[in-house]
Amino acid sequence: MSSTYGDKVKISVFGESHGNGIGVVIDGLPAGVKIDMDKVLVQMARRAPGKDKTATPRLEKDFPKVLSGMLDNTLTGAPLCAVIENTNTRSGDYGNLLSCPRPGHSDYAAFVKYNASNDIRGGGHFSGRLTAPIVFAGAVCRQILEQKGIKIAAHISSIGSVCDEQFNPVEIEDKLIEKLNLSSFALIDDSAEQKMRDEVEKARTSLDSVGGTIECAITGIDAGVGDPMFDGVEGVIAKAVFGVPAIKGVEFGKGFELAKMRGSQSNDPFRYKDGKVVTETNNMGGILGGITNGMPVIFRAAVKPTPSISQKQKTVDLQKKENAELEIHGRHDPCIVPRAVPVIEAVAALAIINMMD
Amino acid sequence: MSSTYGDKVKISVFGESHGNGIGVVIDGLPAGVKIDMDKVLVQMARRAPGKDKTATPRLEKDFPKVLSGMLDNTLTGAPLCAVIENTNTRSGDYGNLLSCPRPGHSDYAAFVKYNASNDIRGGGHFSGRLTAPIVFAGAVCRQILEQKGIKIAAHISSIGSVCDEQFNPVEIEDKLIEKLNLSSFALIDDSAEQKMRDEVEKARTSLDSVGGTIECAITGIDAGVGDPMFDGVEGVIAKAVFGVPAIKGVEFGKGFELAKMRGSQSNDPFRYKDGKVVTETNNMGGILGGITNGMPVIFRAAVKPTPSISQKQKTVDLQKKENAELEIHGRHDPCIVPRAVPVIEAVAALAIINMMD
């Protein structure tokens, strides 16, 4: 397993859904930076389950306890460890016996990899719950980036076939960023919300789930960040984003649309504007040769439909070694896209802070 | 700069388009494996410029000289260094002065990052020519993987609006893989070739260029390879693929199409087949929770149109600090997709070999 990320600011995520606790160690944070813990909690609340439209700043469960690295809310430079205790751990009997792997879940792949020793309760280390410490880490890193003028915002780009408006790739206003950063159903055009909620509701009533896309923008990043080839900005961000469960595609700028374009359309013309070099369009998503060009960095991630659905599904029985059917019980989020938005922002922050000098 | 990749088999790529030579050091190869250098040269020929339909096994230019790590074509276990000497280096005068950055190229971003000290002749370290050592490294690694039964093949999935047939995601025949591995215009359905060539020709005659997509499959990979979170198979492959110039999107399995699907459609049902667990569909591209499930690993990459076009383009003059126009002279490939196919196979091999125990 390697639930670590970064070589400057190093993140090590730990925990299992029904274990004693989950959390993260962040090694390499700069000493002396003041962290606003309320802002961190806002981000964690955006990701937390069981909420409706609005983000609640303080949610008692999922409350992270900082064990180290912070004194009077100021970073000490020592590794920061935050722990979220699990309160739903059952001490009683359970079997760690995986019989029928759930389609679309990690069950079968993990069963093979870990020789049937992994903790399968609630998905174990693969649980979406593990994104809580990631959001915590990202929220800390974002405050450091903000002091350098770098801001990050994402929104629900689409759910099923319903789309939000897209970012204006050459100019993204701070007001929009602030609005998105506080929203638990982050949209540029709020009029899309009801249609998206209907799409989710339709899936739910069909005992089904639905996927979507998330668009993320990083503003205020200077030209010259990133490296050519394998440590290019695209690769570094993509590795972080694919670390989020359920992400199956990442594209920068116009992304896959570029495949159908002509060079005369896709090349972003350079211009001087207020003495600064800018591009008139931003089809490249702010990245040329793996290096930022000073325009907003923009990417989109594809989120697969929640694999937990209430319909009967075909699977295998690994004990009996025969085909089987499976029905997953319990309440499941028919669409995880809204809650994944702050997670995408968080991993973008982890990626960017690791590319800064 | 960080033109390195991998922590088991470590690749360090060096060189500049008009420097003395380009090449690669590969550290961590297993001792005792016999390498068929003719097969390596076939892969390099597929990528090489100036060819037409068929791949020529021995092309005098771009011929890699192995300095170390191989004795009688057998890997010694020591780092393997291969150098391709540049023959087109001009020893005379030149200016390293970048005046007008080419739109869509790394020129401007690199100018800022390297304080105007980078070698801009022919694109320097950002030149597509640097993919030659990557193909070399990949070709060596592929032979090691093949001994473990792992095969890699890619094809031109689309150029502009012309599409090839896609891989059958649940069963890819060795015969198809062999055919693609030898082709310099790799297609599943050869009848698409003329239409694609027409599309490229149309772009060329318009003094323009065109993009496309490449689909890549990795077969014979056991279930249980990869790690959860940030070292998942998707992230590790994506980091390698985004290391290839001009790639702006990567998706696994159904990728962005999943965003519009329902869970009941996207979940791949498990079945027993000949005593082995398989999935009936392969929308997840052979990866669940970041770990392989034994099905073919399948991904697609978006290739942007060649930024070098012959039309007049808007840019800036960095010396005069004013807007300017630019015309790029010389012959340029109006579509790099066919030549990028073996590069994508190569980086896939580098990614996979770094995930094997």
Place this chain on the structure above:
Amino acid sequence: MSSTYGDKVKISVFGESHGNGIGVVIDGLPAGVKIDMDKVLVQMARRAPGKDKTATPRLEKDFPKVLSGMLDNTLTGAPLCAVIENTNTRSGDYGNLLSCPRPGHSDYAAFVKYNASNDIRGGGHFSGRLTAPIVFAGAVCRQILEQKGIKIAAHISSIGSVCDEQFNPVEIEDKLIEKLNLSSFALIDDSAEQKMRDEVEKARTSLDSVGGTIECAITGIDAGVGDPMFDGVEGVIAKAVFGVPAIKGVEFGKGFELAKMRGSQSNDPFRYKDGKVVTETNNMGGILGGITNGMPVIFRAAVKPTPSISQKQKTVDLQKKENAELEIHGRHDPCIVPRAVPVIEAVAALAIINMMD
């Protein structure tokens, strides 16, 4: 800060002496291995303060709580996090103001590095207390290594001018290893204990402290482990050992004594013994060209005298910017060598497990 180690089994240590807790995340442990927690606690007890001659298996303070990665004492393959809560944290007022750095301590170097923001209470992240999670991590890794027949034992090689007998470098009996592994004052020749304790007592009554050396042996390690050059066994072990506070020298085999030897004395002759290649002597400490040769790996570490002494010392006042004097109050260990023995064994285990395939 970078309190991380390893690229296969990755250790991330966190905590500050007077913070909420200290601990470690261990990423990359093999799934399915059963861990005997009592054995882990024995190792932690050997390092713990406040004990006398014998190691107490369960010491309530310094008790590590495992948050993740273990289920029914079996490794799940997910990152293992263990936390030791600090019970001596004072919530009241304190100043984080460093006035007079203690000679021999990290105070001044850390003050400069962390812009005076580091937690100085009790030494903060530099406290010897941080070796508790290291011993925990080492104790887990040792049990994995033991399943492969690899054993690790260290002893107090010297305190001041009193020396223990040294390991027989060509044959170290399991019985000796077992004895040392259970001892809190680990000696090969127990008759040295009283003389060593006298040496420590003499230092204490002089309001002073004393240094020493620790010798460590790793047995059962096959020939062929390690890599040439920078990932040689010597370098990998040394990096781990220098991670232990107060270590200022590391030598392998005859070490610095080799500098005065002739090649005819230092070269270890090869012989067949019971069909196996061995060396008659082991001046090289079981390592040739950075790679193990099948003989015991043997190294020694120099431990500086505890910097905290009760005598008045010369220092500076960083606030007043003038010379000053300093008296350190409280009880301090006049010799940390006995307690450092299990720490050295632990980091040796971390080093070795990261070199195994």
Place this chain on the structure above:
Amino acid sequence: MSSTYGDKVKISVFGESHGNGIGVVIDGLPAGVKIDMDKVLVQMARRAPGKDKTATPRLEKDFPKVLSGMLDNTLTGAPLCAVIENTNTRSGDYGNLLSCPRPGHSDYAAFVKYNASNDIRGGGHFSGRLTAPIVFAGAVCRQILEQKGIKIAAHISSIGSVCDEQFNPVEIEDKLIEKLNLSSFALIDDSAEQKMRDEVEKARTSLDSVGGTIECAITGIDAGVGDPMFDGVEGVIAKAVFGVPAIKGVEFGKGFELAKMRGSQSNDPFRYKDGKVVTETNNMGGILGGITNGMPVIFRAAVKPTPSISQKQKTVDLQKKENAELEIHGRHDPCIVPRAVPVIEAVAALAIINMMD
């Protein structure tokens, strides 16, 4: 194999003694720095064989050809590759069959590790010749460090029982550094030279070899460099120094002598001097808690006697699987300490440049 070092400035060393060439790729050098190649060649000449007392700036053999990363002697920011072609490669027949491993050499350990496939001619990748590219890399890095006021010098601390004077640990004059940096038999007190040469001659005439120690100082390094625990200055330097063949011990400051000292002797008192914090002594070698304190960083390395001696030695015959005797023919350096001095300086430079922000 892992002949790589560093994560900021990444070094990848390649080559085998009798292969086509040896060299190094240096990735991560800062763009725009002018490199004085004559100075680089002076360092390489100090290490080169076949010279006597004085360093020859241009020695045709071992001449490094720079393939990339440098334009008009200025770093471009792209990976720098330098190759030294081997001229003594025999294209004729040879056997790669190792029969009798040389005692004290890597032969046997490498035979096991590489399944008898490693290139054994001339020691292959383990040859001391591989230190030539290391000196090249160090010489480039040193020039970058010198621009920040950081200087590195080493001297022969001892050969056999003959000792040079040691560095004054609290003040090392630039004039001394310059003298040492140009010397091929680097001594603080030149009167020791004849006695050392006699010691070497005595060993040679006895068909034997002799070891020694090298002391190295790094001046001009600010307080606050390095990290606690596993990335402390001691560990980072030690890992680099143990990468040099024949090094079996590394100690910082008073090193192993500290083991016999009292804290009241070893603690370095702080004082203000010209408004700057200094220590009156420097027993800690300029490092506290893994972090520099602004004093010179000082370490010593133990060099084992050259394992190649002309006397008959006991070994085994790995083909016949029986005991055997071995006589090594040819001219061999009976003491490699003088030539190892610039290598130690080089790896110190690699270590330091990787710790700078």
